[in-house]
Amino acid sequence: MALQMGVLFLAFLGLSAALICPNGSMCGDEDTCCKNTQGGYSCCPLPHAECCSDHLHCCYQGTVCDLVHQKCINKTVSLPMVKRLPSKQRSSASQLVSGVKAVMCPDHESECPDDTTCCQLYDSSWGCCPLPKAVCCEDKRHCCPGGSKCDLVHLKCVSPSLESFPMLEKLPAKRSKDRPVSVAGSVICPDGESSCPDGYTCCVQASGQYGCCPYKEATCCNDHLHCCPSNTTCDLTHGVCKSGGIEVPLTRRIPAASRDVECPDKKTVCPDGTTCCQMTNGSFGCCPMPDAVCCSDHIHCCPSGTKCDLKHSTCVSFQDDAPLPIKKLPTMTNQGPVQSKVHAVPCNASVACADGNTCCKSPTGKWACCPLPQAVCCKDHLHCCPSGTVCNLAASTCDHPSGVALMPLLSNTPVFPLLTENDKCDESTSCPGNATCCKTVSGAWACCPLPKAVCCDDHVHCCPHGTVCNLEAETCDDSSGVFLPLPLLTKVPALTSRVQQEKIMCDRQTSCPKDTTCCFMERTHKWGCCPLPEAVCCKDGIHCCPSGHTCDPHRSSCSSGPRRIPWSTKLGALAEPSALTDVKCDNTSSCATGTTCCKLPSGEWGCCPLLKAVCCPDHEHCCPQGYTCNMQTKTCEKKGYNLQLTTALLSKEQSALREAVEETNVQCDSTGVFLCPANSTCCKISATEWSCCPFAKGECCADMKHCCPVGYSCDLKARSCTPQTQLTWDSLLGVRHKDLVRRGL
CATH class of the missing domain: 2.10.25 (Laminin)
Structure with a gap:
């Protein structure tokens, strides 16, 4: 890694006579950098040229591209198009030009090659951005060309013309000749x-x-x-x-180190003259002796020709002398800064120290790092000492327990942000897998089902990484304009660290299933269950509405601004500890209140989700009370109305399972990435993505944006839900005309 960085560093010495493209490739001094079809850059052999939209040709300054006739035209001339040439990689070490001026950095010790820019790195040292008059990004890792802005969210440089290109990474600066560079660490x-x-x-x-x-x-x-x-x-x-x-x-x-020793994991290195030994966490540490013996506790090591006596904490040789064992040093990897992320000591959920360090509190109450393993943090919150020693703040030394000073106090160093595989929103909330944490309108957390997603300003939707939220068009737009817009994605609830209860207690004797709401029913003076989480209980004592809605008894609906959705009917709550109101099928089976026992084709009992229902002779379907089963037309008939058959729900329920079965999320596809809450319906919003319709067995509209309740069809022209020709029994109870509902509400 050091050799590669060195070659790259030297290569910048020859850049003064070349044009540097935004991706770091080079064109001739009189050329123009133009984006190619692969997303990189090619060279147009014309100064200040016009780059054609086919990403293959270019035109002279002051002309426009006529791709139909393959010409460069303006009011007076028509010239043939010019084909672009491939850009060149930066010069190799064998092509270096000597005597190039250097740029002195603000610390007056570090310097960068001519036509580069000094930018401060995360550890407060200086690095070189391979562009003249560059913009140093706030993450202290990347840089952008002059006149552009750093877009750290998308890791791009955005120019005033809204063109974007990848950020550049800085390289370490070198010291001036009278101040040699010291290797990091x-x-x-x-x-x-x-x-x-x-x-x-x-x-x-x-x-x-x-x-x-x-x-x-x-x-x-x-x-x-x-x-x-x-x-x-x-x-x-x-x-x-x-x-x-x-x-x-x-x-x-x-x-002294002249070259590194590569450890068996192929990614960790130790200084020359040391030995790689595996540590307790499975990573490798460096024993400061050549050909050393790694002790079996994965903590200590001994010189070559000795053996570890862990019982007495000594290294025993054949001459019976017993020098003290030497603890392993923190691992140094050939990945540079990446090592601190891979082998990190977490201080809390957001910051960490490098491997082999100890977390100590700073005077401000925040975390700092002591550069020793299992160190003693001094009471001044500024210094630390090795394990087994005592802080002597008066003398500024680390003392042996007997009082003898052994070494000066060590100063704590800053921590770095801790990066984890899981996206943790805060101490108690997280998003599964590669999902992204986004804030909701209420200020709570929600999960966008995409890695490194863009959270939209409406706090409801999100977009894939590298796109921009277009709330007016309800699309995710590609900033480069190359790809077609995608529909906005709706966030899903985040996961909390607290285990959700399997049931919600209304009082000591009554409960409702998880993800429902207890509502008191005035007519029966009993508790009922609204099949919606955190629902609004309507004053009629029968119906309920989703959270954020109000009950509209005149329209038998739930209102939220201009939108209306049908209200829900409460179900009977479950009695505790015994379900006295269950419908007994026989001595061993029962169904919940408000349902009817019907025989299944297997001879076992199933539950029809209707009160006093009619069980059809096929043992698979059922109809409402007062209707008859028409097996030929597969409808429920009464007084000229035809209704679709209602499938008997569940298979069998033993009396031991009297409490309602816990409702689980609905899995939208086989990947398990997209889930919708119980009592809702998965609807596609693209060929590969899903959204949630807030109705059980809802109708997904063809525009991939709206949905309707069961028994209604989508009328996109009227932007409403209209009754189907054959209505389910539930549809007869509702209103005849309903507004389309946007998914995810």
Whole structure:
């Protein structure tokens, strides 16, 4: 990764004589960048040219493209079109031009190649945007050409002409010649060529080259082989490090890093002279010794030629000396910043520290990172110390429990945002899979069933990533204009961390199923169940309306502004603990109140969802009281009215299952991605997407936008629902003319 970044960095030195296209490719200085059919850029060999809409040709400045006649025309001339040429990739290292000027960054230490722009990175260091006079985006990771704006939601650069193109990623800046660059997370040794891991100390070895002591600000021993912790002295005679009355074994240095060691997972690397060891979380850490022995606890390691004695926390050699075990270091991966996301220590649901760090509270009450594993957070909320030591704030040291100072206090570092696979809306709400959290009109959370979706301003709809909400046309428009508009998607309720109850208690003796509402019925002075969640109970004691609607008794409907939908009839509530009002089919089976027991073809009992219904002889259908089953026409007949047969619901219900069966969501397709609430109907809004009609067994209209109740058909010209020629028994009870209902209301 470092080599690739280096080649890219050097390649920018040759950009001053070329035109840089928005995607980073190059054209000649007298060319024009034009978008091609693949979404990239090609070169028109004309300055300030007109790019034709076929993405293949271009025309001279001051002319327009005539694709029909393949000409470039204006009022006076007609010229042949010019075919574009492929753009070039940035120069390789073998084509570099020397002596190019550098751009000094505001820190007066970092510099970028000429015709690039200094932009600050997330860690407050400086990076180079490969464009002159570029716009540095607020995420401190991307940049855009001058005169354009960063669209971080869609990761695009938007120009005043509304043309958009992908953002560019910054590259690390280099230091000026008298200030050499230090590798991220490493210590540069005095020779300027060797480096040690962060938290190590460079010590000269007997060969004259540098080695690394695994302590910060360590003491380098005179034998050029060993080292001791800070504020201790080397006792080479006894092979120990002394500090007052405390003695610890000498630590042997390791060679300074010249290349990395790749770990078995193929994505983690350790410095040269260290050993990859698997840690408790399955990732790899770096033991600061070559050919080391990885202990079975996946926490410690020992030098080569020794074995781990976990019981006594020592490394035992054949000579029976027992140096202290050395804890593994935080893993360094060849993915740079990605490593902190993959191996992160979460502080809470939104921020985290890098692997091998410890979360500590800052003075403001927010989180900060101590660059040590299982560290001690000091009471000043600014510093920290290694595990097993004590913070001495007065002396600014980390002390041994005996009181001996071992090392200076370490300062906490900032946390970074925690990225998770699941889209968590807040502490108690989340969206399933790759769905996106969007706010509703009430300020609650809802889920758009698309990854990285765009939440529309009406707080009701959403659009796919990379599109724009067109609320007036009710479409999701492609910002580039290449793709056709898509219909708006309706959000679905978010998931809460609390387990939903299987039933809703009206009082101690009565309950209603989940996703219904308890309503008191005046006529019977009993509780009834409205088959809608959080419903409005009408004053007549019989009907109810959806949340946000009002009961209109004159029209027998529910009103919400200009829209009207038929109101719902309450069902009887379930008695607790015994269902005294159930309809007994026999000694072992029963049906809910308001239904009728009917035999199924199997000989078992089923429940017809009608009171005192007529069971048809085919043992599959039933009709309302006072009607007869016409098996030839498959209708229910009475006084000249023909009604469609009503299928007997459910299969069998044992008396032990007297309480209503929990209503579950309706799955719209086989993928399980699109779900609608119980007592609603799935309706397609495109070839691959679904929306929810708020009626059970509703009629989906052909415009893929509206729906009607069961027994009504869609009249798109009149924008209303009209009764079908053969009505169901429910339809006879409603009004004759109803407004079309938009799905998702």
